[in-house]
Amino acid sequence: MKSIWQWYTGMSFMVKMTGGFLIGILLGVVLGDYSSFLAPLGSLFLNLLKMIVIPLVVFSLMVAVNHSNPKELGRIGLKIFPFYLLSTGVAVVIGILLAKITNPGAGFSLPTEVVMDTPARPSFIDTLLGMVPSNIFSAFANGDILAVVFVSVVFGLAILFMRHSTDKKQQEMGEFLFKLLEAGNEVVSKVLSGILVYAPIGVLGITANTFGTQGFDTAIALGKFIGTSYLGVLVLVGVAFPIMMKLFGIKVIQFYKDIKEAAFTSFVTSSSIGTLPVTIKCAEKAGIGERVAKLTLPIGATINMNGTAIRFGVAVIFAAEIMGMTLSTPELATIVIIGTMAAVGTAGVPGAGLIGMSIVFTQAGLPIEIVALTAGINILVDMIFTFGNVVGDLVGAKIVDQSEKHKDAPVDAEESLVLNEA
Ligand code: ASP
Numbered sequence: 001m002k003s004i005w006q007w008y009t010g011m012s013f014m015v016k017m018t019g020g021f022l023i024g025i026l027l028g029v030v031l032g033d034y035s036s037f038l039a040p041l042g043s044l045f046l047n048l049l050k051m052i053v054i055p056l057v058v059f060s061l062m063v064a065v066n067h068s069n070p071k072e073l074g075r076i077g078l079k080i081f082p083f084y085l086l087s088t089g090v091a092v093v094i095g096i097l098l099a100k101i102t103n104p105g106a107g108f109s110l111p112t113e114v115v116m117d118t119p120a121r122p123s124f125i126d127t128l129l130g131m132v133p134s135n136i137f138s139a140f141a142n143g144d145i146l147a148v149v150f151v152s153v154v155f156g157l158a159i160l161f162m163r164h165s166t167d168k169k170q171q172e173m174g175e176f177l178f179k180l181l182e183a184g185n186e187v188v189s190k191v192l193s194g195i196l197v198y199a200p201i202g203v204l205g206i207t208a209n210t211f212g213t214q215g216f217d218t219a220i221a222l223g224k225f226i227g228t229s230y231l232g233v234l235v236l237v238g239v240a241f242p243i244m245m246k247l248f249g250i251k252v253i254q255f256y257k258d259i260k261e262a263a264f265t266s267f268v269t270s271s272s273i274g275t276l277p278v279t280i281k282c283a284e285k286a287g288i289g290e291r292v293a294k295l296t297l298p299i300g301a302t303i304n305m306n307g308t309a310i311r312f313g314v315a316v317i318f319a320a321e322i323m324g325m326t327l328s329t330p331e332l333a334t335i336v337i338i339g340t341m342a343a344v345g346t347a348g349v350p351g352a353g354l355i356g357m358s359i360v361f362t363q364a365g366l367p368i369e370i371v372a373l374t375a376g377i378n379i380l381v382d383m384i385f386t387f388g389n390v391v392g393d394l395v396g397a398k399i400v401d402q403s404e405k406h407k408d409a410p411v412d413a414e415e416s417l418v419l420n421e422a
Pocket of ligand 1: 084270308347350351353354
Protein backbone atom coordinates (compact mmCIF):
# COMPACT_ATOMS: atom_id res chain seq x y z
CA MET A 1 0.00 0.00 0.00
CA LYS A 2 2.79 2.31 1.03
CA SER A 3 4.65 1.68 -2.19
CA ILE A 4 1.55 2.43 -4.33
CA TRP A 5 1.23 5.74 -2.49
CA GLN A 6 4.91 6.48 -3.03
CA TRP A 7 4.63 5.56 -6.70
CA TYR A 8 1.55 7.78 -7.07
CA THR A 9 2.94 10.81 -5.29
CA GLY A 10 6.34 10.44 -6.95
CA MET A 11 4.90 10.70 -10.47
CA SER A 12 4.85 14.10 -12.18
CA PHE A 13 1.56 15.99 -11.96
CA MET A 14 1.11 16.16 -15.71
CA VAL A 15 1.68 12.42 -16.19
CA LYS A 16 -0.92 11.66 -13.52
CA MET A 17 -3.43 14.12 -14.99
CA THR A 18 -2.98 12.73 -18.50
CA GLY A 19 -3.29 9.19 -17.12
CA GLY A 20 -6.53 10.09 -15.33
CA PHE A 21 -7.86 11.69 -18.51
CA LEU A 22 -7.01 8.75 -20.77
CA ILE A 23 -8.31 6.11 -18.34
CA GLY A 24 -11.44 8.27 -17.97
CA ILE A 25 -12.04 8.28 -21.75
CA LEU A 26 -11.49 4.53 -21.89
CA LEU A 27 -13.90 3.84 -19.03
CA GLY A 28 -16.44 6.25 -20.53
CA VAL A 29 -16.35 4.53 -23.91
CA VAL A 30 -16.44 1.02 -22.45
CA LEU A 31 -19.07 1.62 -19.77
CA GLY A 32 -21.28 4.07 -21.69
CA ASP A 33 -24.13 5.39 -19.54
CA TYR A 34 -22.99 3.21 -16.62
CA SER A 35 -19.96 5.44 -16.26
CA SER A 36 -22.14 7.96 -14.44
CA PHE A 37 -21.35 6.08 -11.22
CA LEU A 38 -17.87 7.64 -11.50
CA ALA A 39 -19.31 11.16 -11.65
CA PRO A 40 -19.07 11.73 -7.85
CA LEU A 41 -15.27 11.42 -8.10
CA GLY A 42 -15.33 14.41 -10.46
CA SER A 43 -17.85 16.36 -8.40
CA LEU A 44 -15.64 15.88 -5.35
CA PHE A 45 -12.71 17.42 -7.22
CA LEU A 46 -14.79 20.37 -8.43
CA ASN A 47 -16.19 20.93 -4.94
CA LEU A 48 -12.69 20.90 -3.46
CA LEU A 49 -11.51 23.47 -6.01
CA LYS A 50 -14.54 25.67 -5.38
CA MET A 51 -14.01 25.31 -1.64
CA ILE A 52 -10.52 26.74 -1.82
CA VAL A 53 -11.18 29.46 -4.42
CA ILE A 54 -12.61 32.13 -2.11
CA PRO A 55 -9.96 31.81 0.67
CA LEU A 56 -7.31 31.69 -2.05
CA VAL A 57 -8.53 34.88 -3.72
CA VAL A 58 -8.95 36.70 -0.40
CA PHE A 59 -5.59 35.85 1.13
CA SER A 60 -3.51 36.01 -2.01
CA LEU A 61 -5.02 39.33 -3.13
CA MET A 62 -4.65 40.96 0.29
CA VAL A 63 -1.04 39.81 0.52
CA ALA A 64 -0.36 40.92 -3.07
CA VAL A 65 -1.85 44.36 -2.37
CA ASN A 66 0.44 44.62 0.65
CA HIS A 67 3.47 43.82 -1.43
CA SER A 68 2.41 46.56 -3.80
CA ASN A 69 1.35 50.20 -3.68
CA PRO A 70 -1.72 52.08 -4.94
CA LYS A 71 0.15 53.58 -7.91
CA GLU A 72 1.21 50.16 -9.10
CA LEU A 73 -2.29 48.73 -8.65
CA GLY A 74 -3.70 51.45 -10.88
CA ARG A 75 -1.00 50.91 -13.49
CA ILE A 76 -1.57 47.14 -13.65
CA GLY A 77 -5.33 47.71 -13.96
CA LEU A 78 -4.85 50.16 -16.80
CA LYS A 79 -2.80 47.59 -18.69
CA ILE A 80 -4.77 44.41 -18.09
CA PHE A 81 -8.25 45.72 -18.95
CA PRO A 82 -7.32 46.90 -22.47
CA PHE A 83 -5.66 43.50 -23.00
CA TYR A 84 -8.85 41.70 -21.98
CA LEU A 85 -11.00 43.77 -24.31
CA LEU A 86 -8.62 43.58 -27.26
CA SER A 87 -7.95 39.84 -27.01
CA THR A 88 -11.66 39.11 -26.60
CA GLY A 89 -12.51 41.22 -29.66
CA VAL A 90 -9.81 39.43 -31.67
CA ALA A 91 -11.24 36.09 -30.55
CA VAL A 92 -14.76 36.96 -31.80
CA VAL A 93 -13.24 37.93 -35.16
CA ILE A 94 -11.33 34.62 -35.35
CA GLY A 95 -14.59 32.74 -34.66
CA ILE A 96 -16.46 34.66 -37.38
CA LEU A 97 -13.72 34.27 -40.00
CA LEU A 98 -13.25 30.54 -39.44
CA ALA A 99 -16.99 29.85 -39.44
CA LYS A 100 -17.26 31.76 -42.72
CA ILE A 101 -14.84 29.21 -44.17
CA THR A 102 -16.23 26.03 -42.59
CA ASN A 103 -19.99 26.84 -42.82
CA PRO A 104 -21.03 24.97 -39.65
CA GLY A 105 -24.74 25.75 -40.13
CA ALA A 106 -25.05 24.29 -43.63
CA GLY A 107 -27.76 21.63 -43.76
CA PHE A 108 -29.56 22.59 -40.55
CA SER A 109 -33.05 24.01 -40.21
CA LEU A 110 -34.54 26.10 -37.44
CA PRO A 111 -35.79 23.90 -34.57
CA THR A 112 -39.47 24.61 -34.12
CA GLU A 113 -40.53 22.79 -30.97
CA VAL A 114 -38.03 24.28 -28.57
CA VAL A 115 -39.09 27.25 -26.51
CA MET A 116 -36.45 29.19 -24.65
CA ASP A 117 -36.62 32.13 -22.32
CA THR A 118 -34.79 35.22 -23.40
CA PRO A 119 -32.22 35.94 -20.71
CA ALA A 120 -32.12 39.41 -19.27
CA ARG A 121 -29.15 41.44 -20.43
CA PRO A 122 -27.14 42.71 -17.46
CA SER A 123 -26.42 46.38 -18.08
CA PHE A 124 -22.87 47.65 -17.92
CA ILE A 125 -23.70 49.86 -14.93
CA ASP A 126 -25.30 46.90 -13.10
CA THR A 127 -22.17 44.82 -13.69
CA LEU A 128 -20.01 47.60 -12.24
CA LEU A 129 -22.34 48.19 -9.30
CA GLY A 130 -22.49 44.43 -8.68
CA MET A 131 -18.79 44.55 -7.85
CA VAL A 132 -19.57 46.51 -4.71
CA PRO A 133 -21.51 44.14 -2.47
CA SER A 134 -24.08 45.55 -0.08
CA ASN A 135 -23.42 42.51 2.09
CA ILE A 136 -19.91 41.10 2.28
CA PHE A 137 -21.05 37.76 3.66
CA SER A 138 -23.59 37.11 0.93
CA ALA A 139 -20.96 37.99 -1.70
CA PHE A 140 -18.66 35.40 -0.15
CA ALA A 141 -21.43 32.85 0.28
CA ASN A 142 -22.56 33.24 -3.33
CA GLY A 143 -19.00 32.91 -4.60
CA ASP A 144 -19.31 36.26 -6.37
CA ILE A 145 -15.66 36.56 -7.35
CA LEU A 146 -15.70 40.15 -8.64
CA ALA A 147 -17.23 41.34 -5.37
CA VAL A 148 -14.75 39.26 -3.39
CA VAL A 149 -11.91 40.83 -5.40
CA PHE A 150 -13.26 44.30 -4.63
CA VAL A 151 -13.57 43.62 -0.89
CA SER A 152 -10.09 42.04 -0.73
CA VAL A 153 -8.44 44.96 -2.53
CA VAL A 154 -10.19 47.54 -0.33
CA PHE A 155 -9.34 45.76 2.95
CA GLY A 156 -5.84 44.92 1.70
CA LEU A 157 -5.28 48.61 0.93
CA ALA A 158 -6.54 49.61 4.38
CA ILE A 159 -3.98 47.28 5.97
CA LEU A 160 -1.27 48.62 3.66
CA PHE A 161 -2.05 52.18 4.72
CA MET A 162 -1.98 51.16 8.39
CA ARG A 163 1.44 49.57 7.97
CA HIS A 164 2.81 52.73 6.42
CA SER A 165 1.07 55.08 8.81
CA THR A 166 3.09 57.52 10.94
CA ASP A 167 1.05 56.48 13.95
CA LYS A 168 2.98 53.76 15.81
CA LYS A 169 -0.12 51.96 17.08
CA GLN A 170 -1.66 51.78 13.60
CA GLN A 171 1.64 50.50 12.27
CA GLU A 172 1.77 47.71 14.85
CA MET A 173 -1.80 46.64 14.18
CA GLY A 174 -1.18 46.76 10.43
CA GLU A 175 1.90 44.56 10.77
CA PHE A 176 -0.01 42.13 12.97
CA LEU A 177 -2.82 41.82 10.41
CA PHE A 178 -0.30 41.41 7.61
CA LYS A 179 1.36 38.52 9.47
CA LEU A 180 -2.05 36.90 9.88
CA LEU A 181 -2.70 37.24 6.15
CA GLU A 182 0.65 35.71 5.30
CA ALA A 183 -0.07 32.82 7.65
CA GLY A 184 -3.51 32.36 6.06
CA ASN A 185 -1.88 32.33 2.66
CA GLU A 186 0.40 29.49 3.75
CA VAL A 187 -2.52 27.45 5.07
CA VAL A 188 -4.42 27.87 1.79
CA SER A 189 -1.40 26.81 -0.19
CA LYS A 190 -1.01 23.64 1.93
CA VAL A 191 -4.68 22.71 1.46
CA LEU A 192 -4.35 23.36 -2.26
CA SER A 193 -1.36 21.02 -2.54
CA GLY A 194 -3.49 18.32 -0.92
CA ILE A 195 -6.32 18.92 -3.39
CA LEU A 196 -3.91 18.62 -6.29
CA VAL A 197 -2.83 15.18 -5.08
CA TYR A 198 -6.43 14.11 -5.60
CA ALA A 199 -6.82 15.97 -8.94
CA PRO A 200 -6.00 13.08 -11.33
CA ILE A 201 -8.70 10.88 -9.77
CA GLY A 202 -11.18 13.74 -10.08
CA VAL A 203 -10.21 14.16 -13.73
CA LEU A 204 -10.83 10.45 -14.30
CA GLY A 205 -14.34 10.84 -12.85
CA ILE A 206 -15.20 13.91 -14.93
CA THR A 207 -13.87 12.46 -18.17
CA ALA A 208 -15.49 9.03 -17.79
CA ASN A 209 -18.84 10.65 -17.09
CA THR A 210 -18.54 13.14 -19.98
CA PHE A 211 -17.49 10.60 -22.58
CA GLY A 212 -19.82 7.89 -21.31
CA THR A 213 -23.03 9.88 -21.15
CA GLN A 214 -22.74 12.19 -24.16
CA GLY A 215 -24.86 11.35 -27.17
CA PHE A 216 -22.38 10.83 -29.98
CA ASP A 217 -25.05 11.18 -32.67
CA THR A 218 -25.53 14.86 -31.87
CA ALA A 219 -21.78 15.28 -31.75
CA ILE A 220 -21.45 13.90 -35.28
CA ALA A 221 -24.29 16.07 -36.64
CA LEU A 222 -22.69 19.14 -35.11
CA GLY A 223 -19.21 18.02 -36.09
CA LYS A 224 -18.47 21.19 -38.05
CA PHE A 225 -19.57 23.40 -35.19
CA ILE A 226 -17.38 21.45 -32.76
CA GLY A 227 -14.46 21.31 -35.23
CA THR A 228 -14.62 25.06 -35.93
CA SER A 229 -14.67 25.75 -32.19
CA TYR A 230 -11.54 23.66 -31.59
CA LEU A 231 -9.84 25.16 -34.64
CA GLY A 232 -10.70 28.67 -33.42
CA VAL A 233 -9.08 28.12 -30.05
CA LEU A 234 -6.11 26.53 -31.78
CA VAL A 235 -5.66 29.64 -33.93
CA LEU A 236 -6.06 31.87 -30.87
CA VAL A 237 -3.54 29.96 -28.76
CA GLY A 238 -1.24 28.92 -31.59
CA VAL A 239 -1.16 32.12 -33.66
CA ALA A 240 -2.81 35.19 -32.08
CA PHE A 241 -1.39 34.81 -28.55
CA PRO A 242 2.14 33.98 -29.75
CA ILE A 243 2.12 37.13 -31.92
CA MET A 244 1.02 39.23 -28.95
CA MET A 245 3.64 37.63 -26.69
CA LYS A 246 6.44 38.00 -29.25
CA LEU A 247 5.71 41.74 -29.37
CA PHE A 248 6.68 41.80 -25.70
CA GLY A 249 9.73 39.57 -26.11
CA ILE A 250 8.22 36.56 -24.33
CA LYS A 251 9.56 33.05 -25.05
CA VAL A 252 6.33 31.44 -26.21
CA ILE A 253 7.20 27.72 -26.12
CA GLN A 254 8.73 27.92 -22.65
CA PHE A 255 5.73 29.89 -21.44
CA TYR A 256 3.30 27.28 -22.74
CA LYS A 257 5.36 24.52 -21.13
CA ASP A 258 5.17 26.33 -17.81
CA ILE A 259 1.41 26.75 -17.88
CA LYS A 260 0.45 23.31 -19.22
CA GLU A 261 -1.02 22.13 -15.91
CA ALA A 262 -3.47 25.03 -15.73
CA ALA A 263 -4.34 24.62 -19.41
CA PHE A 264 -5.05 20.93 -18.88
CA THR A 265 -7.06 21.48 -15.71
CA SER A 266 -9.21 24.09 -17.44
CA PHE A 267 -9.91 21.65 -20.27
CA VAL A 268 -11.15 18.90 -18.00
CA THR A 269 -13.01 21.04 -15.47
CA SER A 270 -14.65 23.50 -17.93
CA SER A 271 -14.36 26.13 -15.25
CA SER A 272 -12.00 29.11 -15.24
CA ILE A 273 -12.84 29.83 -11.63
CA GLY A 274 -12.41 26.22 -10.56
CA THR A 275 -9.02 26.18 -12.30
CA LEU A 276 -7.91 29.43 -10.63
CA PRO A 277 -5.87 27.76 -7.86
CA VAL A 278 -3.86 25.85 -10.48
CA THR A 279 -3.64 28.94 -12.72
CA ILE A 280 -2.05 30.94 -9.90
CA LYS A 281 0.40 28.11 -9.19
CA CYS A 282 1.41 27.94 -12.87
CA ALA A 283 1.83 31.71 -13.07
CA GLU A 284 4.59 31.38 -10.50
CA LYS A 285 6.25 28.68 -12.61
CA ALA A 286 5.99 30.91 -15.69
CA GLY A 287 7.91 33.60 -13.85
CA ILE A 288 4.96 36.01 -13.63
CA GLY A 289 5.54 38.34 -10.70
CA GLU A 290 3.46 37.47 -7.65
CA ARG A 291 1.74 40.84 -7.53
CA VAL A 292 0.71 40.87 -11.17
CA ALA A 293 -0.46 37.24 -11.01
CA LYS A 294 -2.49 37.59 -7.86
CA LEU A 295 -4.02 40.89 -8.86
CA THR A 296 -4.98 40.00 -12.42
CA LEU A 297 -5.77 36.27 -12.48
CA PRO A 298 -8.85 36.27 -10.20
CA ILE A 299 -10.29 39.11 -12.28
CA GLY A 300 -9.30 37.37 -15.52
CA ALA A 301 -11.00 34.13 -14.45
CA THR A 302 -14.20 36.10 -14.03
CA ILE A 303 -14.25 38.53 -16.94
CA ASN A 304 -11.65 37.50 -19.52
CA MET A 305 -13.27 34.90 -21.75
CA ASN A 306 -11.28 34.65 -24.96
CA GLY A 307 -12.37 31.10 -25.75
CA THR A 308 -15.99 31.88 -25.04
CA ALA A 309 -15.72 34.84 -27.43
CA ILE A 310 -14.75 32.43 -30.21
CA ARG A 311 -17.94 30.52 -29.50
CA PHE A 312 -19.96 33.69 -30.04
CA GLY A 313 -18.31 34.37 -33.41
CA VAL A 314 -18.82 30.80 -34.63
CA ALA A 315 -22.36 30.63 -33.26
CA VAL A 316 -23.52 33.82 -34.96
CA ILE A 317 -22.42 32.58 -38.38
CA PHE A 318 -23.90 29.16 -37.56
CA ALA A 319 -27.26 30.79 -36.81
CA ALA A 320 -27.13 33.15 -39.78
CA GLU A 321 -26.55 30.18 -42.09
CA ILE A 322 -29.47 28.28 -40.61
CA MET A 323 -31.66 31.33 -41.17
CA GLY A 324 -30.28 31.88 -44.67
CA MET A 325 -29.13 35.37 -43.71
CA THR A 326 -25.99 37.12 -44.91
CA LEU A 327 -24.62 39.55 -42.37
CA SER A 328 -23.09 42.76 -43.70
CA THR A 329 -19.70 44.04 -42.51
CA PRO A 330 -21.23 46.72 -40.23
CA GLU A 331 -23.54 44.06 -38.77
CA LEU A 332 -20.56 41.80 -38.13
CA ALA A 333 -18.66 44.70 -36.54
CA THR A 334 -21.60 45.24 -34.18
CA ILE A 335 -21.53 41.55 -33.33
CA VAL A 336 -17.84 41.81 -32.43
CA ILE A 337 -18.74 44.54 -29.92
CA ILE A 338 -21.78 42.68 -28.56
CA GLY A 339 -19.76 39.44 -28.38
CA THR A 340 -16.94 41.13 -26.49
CA MET A 341 -19.35 42.60 -23.94
CA ALA A 342 -21.24 39.32 -23.55
CA ALA A 343 -17.94 37.47 -23.03
CA VAL A 344 -16.99 39.90 -20.27
CA GLY A 345 -20.37 39.24 -18.66
CA THR A 346 -20.02 35.45 -18.90
CA ALA A 347 -19.19 33.76 -15.61
CA GLY A 348 -16.19 31.43 -15.44
CA VAL A 349 -18.26 28.36 -14.64
CA PRO A 350 -19.33 25.36 -16.73
CA GLY A 351 -22.13 26.07 -19.16
CA ALA A 352 -22.13 29.84 -18.71
CA GLY A 353 -21.28 30.36 -22.39
CA LEU A 354 -24.69 29.05 -23.43
CA ILE A 355 -26.36 31.88 -21.54
CA GLY A 356 -23.93 34.35 -23.09
CA MET A 357 -24.80 32.94 -26.49
CA SER A 358 -28.49 33.63 -25.88
CA ILE A 359 -27.62 37.21 -24.96
CA VAL A 360 -25.62 37.69 -28.17
CA PHE A 361 -28.41 36.18 -30.27
CA THR A 362 -31.05 38.37 -28.65
CA GLN A 363 -28.96 41.47 -29.24
CA ALA A 364 -28.17 40.45 -32.80
CA GLY A 365 -31.81 39.65 -33.61
CA LEU A 366 -31.13 35.94 -34.19
CA PRO A 367 -33.56 33.28 -32.92
CA ILE A 368 -32.37 31.96 -29.58
CA GLU A 369 -33.94 28.56 -30.30
CA ILE A 370 -30.73 27.87 -32.22
CA VAL A 371 -28.83 28.01 -28.93
CA ALA A 372 -30.73 24.88 -27.89
CA LEU A 373 -29.39 23.07 -30.96
CA THR A 374 -25.88 23.28 -29.56
CA ALA A 375 -26.82 22.57 -25.94
CA GLY A 376 -26.42 18.81 -26.38
CA ILE A 377 -22.76 19.10 -27.27
CA ASN A 378 -22.03 21.97 -24.92
CA ILE A 379 -19.81 19.92 -22.63
CA LEU A 380 -17.50 19.06 -25.52
CA VAL A 381 -17.01 22.65 -26.67
CA ASP A 382 -17.06 24.14 -23.18
CA MET A 383 -13.84 22.24 -22.47
CA ILE A 384 -11.89 23.86 -25.29
CA PHE A 385 -13.39 27.32 -24.76
CA THR A 386 -12.45 27.23 -21.08
CA PHE A 387 -8.96 26.19 -22.15
CA GLY A 388 -8.83 29.33 -24.35
CA ASN A 389 -10.15 31.43 -21.47
CA VAL A 390 -7.55 30.29 -18.96
CA VAL A 391 -4.62 30.45 -21.39
CA GLY A 392 -5.79 33.99 -22.23
CA ASP A 393 -5.78 34.96 -18.54
CA LEU A 394 -2.20 33.75 -18.20
CA VAL A 395 -1.06 35.39 -21.45
CA GLY A 396 -2.51 38.69 -20.23
CA ALA A 397 -0.77 38.35 -16.87
CA LYS A 398 2.53 37.47 -18.56
CA ILE A 399 2.35 40.44 -20.93
CA VAL A 400 1.55 42.87 -18.12
CA ASP A 401 4.29 41.34 -16.00
CA GLN A 402 6.78 41.70 -18.82
CA SER A 403 5.91 45.38 -19.19
CA GLU A 404 6.29 45.82 -15.42
CA LYS A 405 9.68 44.13 -15.20
CA HIS A 406 11.73 47.27 -15.03
CA LYS A 407 9.42 48.62 -12.36
CA ASP A 408 9.52 45.49 -10.21
CA ALA A 409 10.98 47.14 -7.14
CA PRO A 410 9.31 46.80 -3.75
CA VAL A 411 7.60 49.81 -2.22
CA ASP A 412 10.45 52.29 -2.15
CA ALA A 413 11.09 55.28 0.02
CA GLU A 414 9.48 57.73 -2.35
CA GLU A 415 6.37 55.62 -2.70
CA SER A 416 5.99 55.01 1.02
CA LEU A 417 6.08 58.77 1.34
CA VAL A 418 3.14 58.94 -1.03
CA LEU A 419 1.39 56.44 1.24
CA ASN A 420 2.13 58.44 4.36
CA GLU A 421 0.78 61.58 2.83
CA ALA A 422 -2.36 59.86 1.63
N1 ASP B 1 -16.97 27.42 -18.92
C1 ASP B 1 -16.35 28.65 -19.28
C2 ASP B 1 -15.34 29.06 -18.21
O1 ASP B 1 -15.49 28.70 -17.07
C3 ASP B 1 -17.31 29.74 -19.54
C4 ASP B 1 -18.19 29.34 -20.68
O2 ASP B 1 -19.14 28.58 -20.45
O3 ASP B 1 -17.93 29.73 -21.81
O4 ASP B 1 -14.40 29.73 -18.49
